[in-house]
Amino acid sequence: MRRRSGCKRSRTGCRTCRARRVKCDETPGACQRCTSTGRVCDGYELQRLPLVKDSWSKISADLGSGFRWTITSDERRCFSYFQHHTAPTFCEMFDSALWQHLVLQMGQSEPAVYHATVALSAIHKDSETRGMPLAVNFPGRSQGPWLRFAHEQLGRAFQILIRRRASPDPRLRNVTLLCCLLFVLSDLLQGHYDGAFTHLQSGLHILRELQAERELVAPTPRQDLVERCLVAAFAQLDIISAHYGVGGPLLCIDTLPTQWQSRPTSAVGFANLKEARAAFNLVTSAAYRFMISGMGMSTEEVTRNYTVIQSRQLRARSLASRFWQSFEPFYRSSYHALDRKEQRSAELIHLQYLALMVSLDTTPLAGHEAALAAFTPALDKIVSFAESIMARFPERPTISIDVGVLPPLYDGAMICRDYRVRWRAIKLLRAWPHREGPFDSNWILALAEEALRLELLADPAVSLEEHAASSIVDDDEFAPCRMLRDLNERRSQIKQVLAQTGGVLGDAASPADYLGAVKSVAGWSCMRAFKARFPDS
Template identity: 25%
Template sequence: MAGKGTQKVKTGCLTCKIRKVKCDEAKPFCNRCTKTGRKCDGYAPRPQGAYSWDELLSKRPIVPAITSRHTTQESRALDYFRTIVSPSFAGCADDYFWTRLVTQASYHHPAVRHAVVAISTIYEQIGQVYQHDFIDSPRGRFALGHYNQALQQLTRATDETVVLFVCVLFVCIEIMQGDKQAAIKHCRHGVKIFNSAREKISPWQQKHLLPIYVRLSVFPYFFGGTIENFPGLIDVHLDELAPSATLDDCRSCLDLLVARGIRFIRTADIYRTGVIQGLPIPPALIEEQQRLVLLLDGWLGNFSILKTKHQPSLATEALHYMLQMKCLVARIWVLACFDPFEIEYDQHTPIFQQIVTLAGMALESQKRVSDRISRPKFIFEMGFLPLLYFVLIKCRDLPTRLQALEYMAILAVNRENLFDSIHMFSIASRLIELEHAVDLELLRSKGAIMANALLTPASEIRIRDSYNSGPNKEILSEDGISVLHRRIEFLVWNSEGGGGLRLVDGWIKVRQPCHWPGFEPDLVSPQLSHSSGPSDLLHLSQDVLSDSGL
């Protein structure tokens, strides 16, 4: 019992409580125990929600031991998230949010904890079972149960920071499950909260949550989101660039420019492939295009200065290369976004080659970090995959495309956000075959580009876009082997209807990303034709599309 006239201390270490003596509460171990040679058993965890966000961001991580309030399965999922999942989620980018903030918050906020258990459980099964099999399995029901509990907890939350924080986790859950519309819905909800409370955004939200939402605001535009149905973040556009002092500053600045650029590009789509294709571009859009290019050029200049002053460490080299690739991709895309004939992209072939060179440098950097490149099954952020895919679908220089295909097979993660490497590798491979009249499997076995390949196809044969139009199915090959195919629609030049664009669809072979041992893209046959006349290409286009079932 506490002495008469004294207040019983409930916050002392566990050892002092057992001994019923006053604890000095020094951290991490009290002086009363250590000075007397006793083992201090530390402090009991505070109840959920007792820590402020500032405390969760303290230099010394607050990670209490798993207590009896967690089941064995929950404890395993939380530990698996902390040790395996969170370090992999950001790819080569900064992993602070996942390894520090989410891990910390999972011990103190029920909605975060339930969401993390669901994420950890879903991540573990990626690549092991088909999605519908997992949902019907005991582990699938376990993950879904925790996801539902997190949703229930969030409906009672009054702290806006918690809502925004957990909303990111919900986006992650839906992305891992491949539910594009649900992921976009959660993302839209978070963006709307930011927009409605933009005058009340706390410094913590500004520093740790807004950058994530800036990057998240991009992915919906690749999966059905439009400028009409998905809001942009208000008041986060840059009109002037200040010199960046740190890598984080540079990354945040580029993220803002890319988000603004992608939204601008989607505004321009209707002039490239829509019903008003060919009409004069409004002056305001031309001005925005020019402004974006100037800002992206300014970013490249600032980033070059930063690299000169602060040489990247071995751990951040790959991120440096990725940021430069992202800026160059955005610059090309903004400049060419109005061109319905895809010829503008040819003006940027040297820049496409520079992007591929940066990918090669990133690969070498990763090899220096580890002899064996270990890739996670999934990353929440977009990595090298969509950047290299852009080169593959828009650069019409065959050697550059083949090198990009090689690097995609090595660098890309199987799942990056909603981007699927098998899907994108399959489409890019078939697109190259159609536009250049090559057989990649034959090319892979020979190790040199075929003599009748077209190095640079003319506009009429170029494929403007592609769309996934149905589920996969097994199709028997000529030798009786069952091969998985995917139904795809290609947007091509309408040679039969007097110009314009039309959709043709068919089945393409699903190909696993694979690199070509010993392949050298410089082995170009001197007999290669750099271009052919429009009539030759149109004839070739119809033959190739017919052979592919399109």
């Protein structure tokens, strides 16, 4: 076969000609090569991906034949990345029919979902390439080709939804909600919290009007208005997002009657891991609603509202204890029959339960140092358990909708009064940069590091000068002086990174300044708790 020398494939041209692999005449608006043959010209793309050889690019050869619309080589690359990397990443902690089946099926049959998945995969690829750094959103921040390409794809998905909004198609509700979910995750990966929570609230209001959350706790034989796995994903984000000052949770699934709660006793073990996880989501919903209202409260506020606080605390603890009565026998008897991934999922539920019980007890104790110190053994156990799970988890995902280790490590890094336990939790957060829904390990890490730094600076027993003169301290990673030096160096590095992304962090800046233009940060429960602890920061 004769090979043409010096010929390069064109990177321009309309979408239709590029998909057909023919030369486009590039007529503005619509090319004549398409219109002259009666074809619809799908227009021109403003953003293209860089030409790089990725290991996953070769996988994309089997894509393209099953689509009813024109797809480009860049989109094919990203959809392949989503299919073979992003979607499996979402399933590393817990199995999910949403990512294992629904998204991929609808992505190949619904153009809006297709473009939304392409966008999410491009953003995911960009984040992973940069090492999953703290997602910042400063005005005027420059964007690379992957993010510009993703934004164009998000625009295409949104325009398709707009054109179909009056359609009587019964599938449109699922399409709209799935795109909404993908928009939420795309925004979260970029640090666009305000936009993410706006999209999330829109989806939750749709589900609430349909009363779709009832299908999670009391499934009925009727035909689902919304895919149950999609409702579960929104419910999970609803529970977590309540920590971010946006109201809610809106669905409040813990208030709905369930077969599990109506049993005469919960001493009977769960039948399987799926059933256990569904019940634990009810516990998490109740616990988070209590914790969110109490985080950042002053001692005077706690005293003034103690009756209401105690009532809510007892309800959440009762539900958690009832869960443990069913989970403990299942965990004990079934653990060795589970495969490795299922064992890890069970361990994560166990870890979260332990952390939740500590959080329920410590939330009203802000400012009571002696009372908080009594929880050091429990927090030490939680951090050790998280460390054990991570050591046996080499394929750690960079993104998940599900909660894993972040809330437990937050407790260890922020609540514990023992510097050594807190330092171990901080080191674990550094070792696994990732997202669990709205929870960002980098943000939790930045908050924990700044809290520990301020406490060490206020500790008269800690001196940087003493550290500089002591060789013994260098051999002890838990020496407070060494921790302080490390934290000061880390803060200087963050300032340099923010300067490169358009942000400025002054010497007396609050950790809220790390997040740039996010408006809702002042209402975040963790930020309220930080401000209550360090009012001058």
